[in-house]
Amino acid sequence: MPMIQIQSVSRRFQRGNQVVDALIDCSMEVEQGECVVVRGPSGSGKTTLLMAVGGLLRPTSGSVIVEGRPIWEGSEASRAAYRSNTVGFVFQDPHLLPWLNARDNIAIAVQGRASMEEIDQCLEGLGLGDRAGHLPGELSTGERRRVALARAVVNKPAVLLADEPMSHLDQESAASVLQILSSWCIEGGTVVMVNHGEQLPPCKHRFVDLLGGRLHDQEMVEGRAEAT
Amino acid sequence: MGLIMIAVATSTVLLVAMLAESGERQTRRIQRDIGLNVIILPPGTDIDEYWMTGVATGSMQADVMDRLVDQDVANRLVPMLKQSIEINGHQAMLVGLEDEWYRRNRTMPDVFTTQVPLGSVVLGSAIARSLGAGQGDVVQVLGESMSVDRVLASTGTREDVAVHVTLADAQQLLDQASTLNEIQAIECHCAPGETDPLGRLRTALDPIIPGVTIIRREAAANARLQQRHQAERVLAVTSPLALLLCAGLVAALATMNMRERRVEIGLLHAVGRSGGFIGMLLLGRWIPIGLLGAVLGWVLAMACATFISPGLLPNGGQMAIPVSTFTFVLVLAPAGAISASAVPVAFALRRDPAEVLRSI
Numbered sequence: 001m002p003m004i005q006i007q008s009v010s011r012r013f014q015r016g017n018q019v020v021d022a023l024i025d026c027s028m029e030v031e032q033g034e035c036v037v038v039r040g041p042s043g044s045g046k047t048t049l050l051m052a053v054g055g056l057l058r059p060t061s062g063s064v065i066v067e068g069r070p071i072w073e074g075s076e077a078s079r080a081a082y083r084s085n086t087v088g089f090v091f092q093d094p095h096l097l098p099w100l101n102a103r104d105n106i107a108i109a110v111q112g113r114a115s116m117e118e119i120d121q122c123l124e125g126l127g128l129g130d131r132a133g134h135l136p137g138e139l140s141t142g143e144r145r146r147v148a149l150a151r152a153v154v155n156k157p158a159v160l161l162a163d164e165p166m167s168h169l170d171q172e173s174a175a176s177v178l179q180i181l182s183s184w185c186i187e188g189g190t191v192v193m194v195n196h197g198e199q200l201p202p203c204k205h206r207f208v209d210l211l212g213g214r215l216h217d218q219e220m221v222e223g224r225a226e227a228t
Numbered sequence: 229m230g231l232i233m234i235a236v237a238t239s240t241v242l243l244v245a246m247l248a249e250s251g252e253r254q255t256r257r258i259q260r261d262i263g264l265n266v267i268i269l270p271p272g273t274d275i276d277e278y279w280m281t282g283v284a285t286g287s288m289q290a291d292v293m294d295r296l297v298d299q300d301v302a303n304r305l306v307p308m309l310k311q312s313i314e315i316n317g318h319q320a321m322l323v324g325l326e327d328e329w330y331r332r333n334r335t336m337p338d339v340f341t342t343q344v345p346l347g348s349v350v351l352g353s354a355i356a357r358s359l360g361a362g363q364g365d366v367v368q369v370l371g372e373s374m375s376v377d378r379v380l381a382s383t384g385t386r387e388d389v390a391v392h393v394t395l396a397d398a399q400q401l402l403d404q405a406s407t408l409n410e411i412q413a414i415e416c417h418c419a420p421g422e423t424d425p426l427g428r429l430r431t432a433l434d435p436i437i438p439g440v441t442i443i444r445r446e447a448a449a450n451a452r453l454q455q456r457h458q459a460e461r462v463l464a465v466t467s468p469l470a471l472l473l474c475a476g477l478v479a480a481l482a483t484m485n486m487r488e489r490r491v492e493i494g495l496l497h498a499v500g501r502s503g504g505f506i507g508m509l510l511l512g513r514w515i516p517i518g519l520l521g522a523v524l525g526w527v528l529a530m531a532c533a534t535f536i537s538p539g540l541l542p543n544g545g546q547m548a549i550p551v552s553t554f555t556f557v558l559v560l561a562p563a564g565a566i567s568a569s570a571v572p573v574a575f576a577l578r579r580d581p582a583e584v585l586r587s588i
Contacts, residue, residue, distance in 0.1 A: 056498055057582035077502060083581075084500025095495050095585060109499035151499065 001068055002029035003159060003190045004053060009062030010213075011048050022048040023059065024213040032158070035185040035203050036192045040210035046194040047092065047163050049210065053192060054089045054161045055079045066159060084111050088152030090162035092194075094144045096136040102143075103132040106151045122150045126180060142173030149180060160184055162193040174199050230481055230514075230565065231521050237477040238525025238561045239532065244463075244470040245553040246533055251459045258455050259414075265448040266302045266429060268411040271439030282321055282386050283310050283409065284441075290395075290406045292437055297329050301432040302413035305329040306341050309398040309408055313370060315391065318358040322369065323390045324398020331416075342392045348377040354388035369393070370401045415444065415452070474564070481568035489569070493576040494584030503577040510573050511566045518562025525561065526554060 011023040022045040030036050038046045051057035053064055055071050063070050071082050083089070096105045106119050123132050126146045136144055145165065152160060162181060166174035182203035185191045193201070209216040269278065270286030278284050293307050309324040328341055344350045349369060351361060356379040361367050365376045369391060382388055399405050415425065426444045433440050489510060496506045576584050 051580075051582040054498075054582075056585075057580045080497070080500050080502045082500070083498060089498060091498075091585065093585075095491060095498075097492060097495065108496060108501070111500065 003032040003034070003067065004028075004030040004192070005063075005065040006049075006053065007063045007065065009049070009052055009059045009064060011045070011052060011057065012060045021213050023052070026062070026210075026213075026215045028208060028215055030190055030192060032190050033185060033188050034190055035182070035201055035205040036208055037200065037205050038192065038194045038208050038210060039196050041196070044210040045213040046196075046210050050089075050161050050163050050192060050194055053159075054087050055083045056089065084109075084155065086157055087159045087161060088155065088157040090145075090149050090152045090160070090165045092163040092167060094136070094148035096144055096147060098136050101133050101135050102128060102139065102147045102150075105136065105147055106154050109151045109154055111155070119150075119154060122154050123147075126150050127176065140173075142169050142176070145169060145173065145177060146180075149177060153180075153184065157189075159190045159192070162191065164194050164196070166195065166199055171199070178202065229484065231517055231524070233477045233481050233484075234518055234521025234561050234565050235524035235528055237474045237564065238522045238557055239528035240470045240473050240525075241557055241560070242525060242529035242553065243532055244466050245557075246529065247466055248463050249553070251462060255455050255459045259452050262448045262451050262455075263445075264304070264306065264412040264414050265445045265452060266413040266415050267443040267445070268296075268302070268305075268413060268433065268437070269441035269443065270409055271437065271441065273441040275441065275443075281312060283312055285409075287404065287407045287409045288411075288437065290408050292408070293329055293411070295436045296411065296433070297331065299432050299436060300331070301416055301429050303331045303416045304414045306412045307395060307408045308410040308412065309395055309402065309404060310410055311398070311402050313391070315355070315367060315369060316359055318355060319389065320352075320355045321386060321390045322398060322401065323392050324395040324401075325392065326395040342380070344392045344394050345377055346394050346397065347374060348393075349374045350377050350392040351379045352388040352390040352392075353380055353382040355391060367391075372401060478564055478568045481565065482571045489572060490576060490584055493573060494581050497577065498581035498585060506577060507570070507573055511569055514565040514569050515562045518565040519558065521565065522558045522561035525557065 006026055006028045009023055009026045010021065013020045013022055026045075026049060038049060040046050048057060052059045053066070055064075058072055064072055066082070066086060069082070071079060074082075096102075097108070100108070102123065103116070103119055106122065107116070110119065120129070120132060123129055126149060128143060128146055128150065131139060131143055131147075136147070139147065145168075149162075149165065152162070160181065165177050165181065169177065178199055178201045181191050181193060182201045185201070185203050185205075191201075269275075269284040270288045272286050273284045290307060293305065296302075296305055306328055307326045311322045313320055313322045325341055325344070327343075342350050349367060351359070351367075356362065356376070359367060361376050361379075363376055363378050366373050367376060368374075374393070374397075380387065380390075380392075393401070395408075399407060415429070426442065429442050429444060430440075433442060493506055493510065496509070497503075501509075
């Protein structure tokens with residue numbers, strides 16, 4: 001059974017008299033351990049698709065099934081549990097709380113399973129060991145992005161969703177983030193990421209193109225480098 | 229900012245409460261000074277003679293009080309037995325009186341009556357001067373030696389020649405057991421625009437004491453009425469204004485919370501925290517802020533009260549916060565702050581996390 005099944009998902013936004021179809025009848029499947037890169041121009045519905053899979057934005061119609069469970073058919077409590085236990089989300093904007101240091105920003109996502117030691121290990125693994133006590137305002141853009149990534153992976157979710165995780169990052173930081181995502185995938189995690197930049201994950205990945213809210217060509221690409 | 233808003237709202241509520249309380253106290257004091265305004269006399273009393281002598285000629289049985297206490301038109305009933313007497317060659321008015329009878333036998337502190345210990349007398353200023361008697365002296369009243377409990381200040385009325393004793397002592401001195409010849413009371417139901425207050429009194433009291441003579445001291449009753457209505461008018465203006473201000477502050481607080489907390493709510497929601505957890509976390513923060521705001525509001529209210537008291541209460545009246553009001557505000561301030569936060573929290577939790585985060 002695929003890890004993620006997206007079945008005829010549509011999402012319509014209405015602002016005043018203006019109606020925008022962000023997603024139109026989208027269907028796709030993602031296997032466990034697969035890395036999917038969603039591409040497309042701005043406004044093509046990439047983030048909306050990721051949000052719908054992440055249990056963050058209800059589709060207007062269609063179904064999203066993760067680990068065999070239709071996530072939008074349960075209660076809000078079951079969706080909260082899904083967001084906490086099954087999926088990790090890296091937002092385009094890191095959305096770090098400015099009054100909490102890096103460690104505490106990660107801790108808000110922890111629900112009993114990860115200890116402070118594990119949070120520190122997570123930060124260490126992302127090269128932020130010496131930045132745990134720093135406030136977001138004291139971190140660079142790349143560091144903030146990595147803290148957000150640590151917050152997404154700290155609960156060791158089965159699915160990692162990343163919305164343009166390399167945007168506004170220099171080449172070195174972007175490569176570091178891609179390396180982390182690839183490693184996650186190689187270790188059995190499922191990754192769906194939005195990326196319309198030049199840099200691609202070094203692991204084996206599949207491209208999915210979104211144009212005007214519709215899914216198009218799907219192309220399998222072998223990784224150019226093995227993740228470590 | 230939230231703390232300041234809570235403090236301002238709290239101080240406003242406290243100031244209005246203080247205004248109401250001090251106004252009520254002032255009203256009570258003025259009304260006490262105005263005195264009782266209804267006189268109930270035995271059936272068949274000759275009014276002309278009553279006004280001439282101050283004593284009703286007829287009498288009533290004391291048990292009439294048991295029936296009078298349940299009506300709704302006159303309250304704080306003071307049963308009396310009055311008689312003109314002579315003490316050491318000086319004319320005086322013996323006034324035997326009992327504690328106030330409050331409606332439906334409720335117990336309330338006496339306001340209008342002159343408290344006299346059993347076996348003692350309280351002298352009006354003029355008769356005390358005539359007798360050369362002062363506190364602790366012994367005077368002969370109708371052959372009985374009675375000690376002077378105190379001497380009243382001059383009132384410029386017939387009270388200055390009164391010799392006050394308890395009703396029981398008066399009944400014994402005059403050998404009129406279980407007898408009254410006057411009941412004084414305060415008029416109830418002072419509805420504005422009442423056209424025939426005396427008729428209303430008569431309609432209510434006549435069935436209890438058939439043929440009863442009722443005097444309504446118009447000036448005193450109307451002054452009481454006006455004072456009461458003026459106090460109510462002040463509150464009628466200030467209370468809604470205060471409520472409006474508090475509602476505005478709570479709404480502003482809610483809007484501020486909405487803006488400040490959106491990222492936090494959206495993020496916590498997005499990482500899988502339950503609505504209950506987020507609600508408790510965010511709302512719980514307002515309990516200490518609300519309590520602190522209440523204390524600051526109290527300080528602010530006290531400072532304002534000290535400043536405005538002389539203008540509002542020119543007769544040396546002091547504005548004070550009743551303990552019950554302060555306790556109420558200690559609960560109300562955190563509750564108000566929580567309510568102000570609950571609205572945006574509930575609103576944000578009802579939306580998908582993506583919508584909340586996207587709107588930042």
